[in-house]
Amino acid sequence: xxxxxxxxxxxxxxxxxxxxxxxxxxxxxxxxxxxxxxxxxxxxxxxxxxxxxxxxxxxxxxxxxxxxxxxxxxxxxxxxxxxxxxxxxxxxxxxxxxxxxxxxxxxxxxxxxxxxxxxxxxxxxxxxxxxxxxxxxxxxxxxxxxxxxxxxxxxxxxxxxxxxxxxxxxxxxxxxxxxxxxxxxxxxxxxxxxxxxxxxxxxxxxxxxxxxxxxxxxxxxxxxxxxxxxxxxxxxxxxxxxxxxxxxxxxxxxxxxxxxxxxxxxxxxxxxxxxxxxxxxxxxxxxxxxxxxxxxxxxxxxxxxxxxxxxxxxxxxxxxxxxxxxxxxxxxxxxxxxxxxxxxxxxxxxxxxxxxxxxxxxxxxxxxxxxxxxxxxxx
Amino acid sequence: xxxxxxxxxxxxxxxxxxxxxxxxxxxxxxxxxxxxxxxxxxxxxxxxxxxxxxxxxxxxxxxxxxxxxxxxxxxxxxxxxxxxxxxxxxxxxxxxxxxxxxxxxxxxxxxxxxxxxxxxxxxxxxxxxxxxxxxxxxxxx
Numbered sequence: 001x002x003x004x005x006x007x008x009x010x011x012x013x014x015x016x017x018x019x020x021x022x023x024x025x026x027x028x029x030x031x032x033x034x035x036x037x038x039x040x041x042x043x044x045x046x047x048x049x050x051x052x053x054x055x056x057x058x059x060x061x062x063x064x065x066x067x068x069x070x071x072x073x074x075x076x077x078x079x080x081x082x083x084x085x086x087x088x089x090x091x092x093x094x095x096x097x098x099x100x101x102x103x104x105x106x107x108x109x110x111x112x113x114x115x116x117x118x119x120x121x122x123x124x125x126x127x128x129x130x131x132x133x134x135x136x137x138x139x140x141x142x143x144x145x146x147x148x149x150x151x152x153x154x155x156x157x158x159x160x161x162x163x164x165x166x167x168x169x170x171x172x173x174x175x176x177x178x179x180x181x182x183x184x185x186x187x188x189x190x191x192x193x194x195x196x197x198x199x200x201x202x203x204x205x206x207x208x209x210x211x212x213x214x215x216x217x218x219x220x221x222x223x224x225x226x227x228x229x230x231x232x233x234x235x236x237x238x239x240x241x242x243x244x245x246x247x248x249x250x251x252x253x254x255x256x257x258x259x260x261x262x263x264x265x266x267x268x269x270x271x272x273x274x275x276x277x278x279x280x281x282x283x284x285x286x287x288x289x290x291x292x293x294x295x296x297x298x299x300x301x302x303x304x305x306x307x308x309x310x311x312x313x314x315x316x317x318x319x320x321x322x323x324x325x326x327x328x329x330x331x332x333x334x335x336x337x338x339x340x341x342x343x344x345x346x347x348x349x350x351x352x353x354x355x356x357x358x359x360x361x362x363x364x365x366x367x368x369x370x371x372x373x374x375x376x377x378x379x
Numbered sequence: 380x381x382x383x384x385x386x387x388x389x390x391x392x393x394x395x396x397x398x399x400x401x402x403x404x405x406x407x408x409x410x411x412x413x414x415x416x417x418x419x420x421x422x423x424x425x426x427x428x429x430x431x432x433x434x435x436x437x438x439x440x441x442x443x444x445x446x447x448x449x450x451x452x453x454x455x456x457x458x459x460x461x462x463x464x465x466x467x468x469x470x471x472x473x474x475x476x477x478x479x480x481x482x483x484x485x486x487x488x489x490x491x492x493x494x495x496x497x498x499x500x501x502x503x504x505x506x507x508x509x510x511x512x513x514x515x516x517x518x519x520x
Contacts, residue, residue: 103413104416110410114403114406121398125391131385133389219405219408362402365401365405373394377389
């Protein structure tokens with residue numbers, strides 16, 4: 001009987017745990033704390049944080065418990081990540097939530113969404129320089145797009161082993177937008193520039209909103225067909241919303257479907273950070289490059305807005321460039337708050353959302369482009 | 380392999396430049412397309428006028444139009460809706476009114492109909508149908 005008891009105890013998590021598990025469980029707790037106490041991106045950080053905790057409970061290998069074991073329940077749930085199913089479904093819901101009217105009213109703001117994607121390509125060079133292989137480098141670079149589902153999608157296609165660290169880095173930096181972006185915005189703009197008020201946008205015709213997803217699908221997906229799983233779903237969701245004839249489907253896409261996908265995506269990505277897979281020098285490199293990518297993306301957007309102002313009669317507030325990253329709606333909210341801290345009567349949110357939504361399109365195109373470049377290259 | 384040597388070996392410069400170029404081109408083309416969209420729609424809406432100018436046979440034009448600046452006062456809004464009521468006839472259902480208002484891009488038709496009812500501009504006939512309170516609209520008009 002004593003033997004049985006000892007055998008049982010030797011199989012418990014308390015016995016099997018080492019310092020790495022403790023580190024990761026603490027990380028998971030920090031995520032949950034940030035989400036609950038500070039309300040930093042709670043929709044993402046709660047499932048991810050809890051996933052990190054659950055994924056790092058030590059267990060006896062061979063029971064089919066872990067996410068990397070073929071016959072485990074979690075492995076089947078993780079299938080949606082490794083095949084890119086969840087990111088596509090998230091994009092469907094995102095499309096059904098997004099109002100592109102501010103972008104349609106002021107299409108030139110789309111250029112800021114393009115400029116912010118420069119962070120991706122700068123980081124690609126940085127990742128190459130640090131010794132990462134091409135597919136790994138492309139997966140790391142996409143963190144600069146500040147779009148969790150896009151990062152996960154591309155990494156699942158190019159470097160599935162890095163999904164954990166890349167997803168955690170991408171979502172961490174998205175949650176840390178209020179910490180990372182404002183200093184960069186302030187550093188690169190003068191007070192006078194931050195005080196620029198945007199003129200009222202024109203009213204957008206309902207028909208424009210209906211036609212936009214079709215036109216955008218044709219133009220963007222023809223250019224980068226590899227972005228189809230993301231952009232095709234994004235614009236389908238938006239068409240469901242704007243067509244006005246399938247409200248039931250649009251409502252389901254923007255509520256139950258995206259919520260289910262977010263829970264499963266966040267939880268399984270969190271679980272994939274098992275200490276033995278996650279805690280290595282590569283992960284540290286990914287986190288460092290992710291921070292660089294995010295910062296360069298923010299800076300590129302702001303600098304490009306300033307360059308645009310050299311040629312525009314109707315000046316744009318350069319803070320909007322920071323919303324060119326596709327962290328919806330966090331970066332738009334941050335731009336608005338920084339603008340309001342200078343002048344409480346300056347409402348930038350609607351304009352920033354235009355940049356934000358073009359950033360989503362831009363990062364998905366960038367992911368498609370990188371994927372097509374990496375076909376046939378070494379891991 | 381690290382540093383510049385690694386970037387060169389993996390063709391990094393070309394990938395970065397071409398990749399950034401494609402993303403930029405894609406979004407520039409899309410922004411140009413959507414900046415012209417409202418002009419195309421305006422042309423489409425006024426196609427009858429255009430074809431008339433070109434001597435082509437046109438169908439009878441509707442006199443229902445949505446003004447660029449929509450009035451705020453509900454009685455002024457009722458004036459704008461007059462051609463819609465005329466088209467619907469003496470007795471009509473709310474769904475038909477809503478459908479026509481949407482077809483002609485009147486803003487917030489649902490809210491407007493609700494306010495019409497509250498202001499007594501539309502009177503219930505008791506069988507799910509409504510009629511225009513001509514007395515009230517004439518007084519206002």
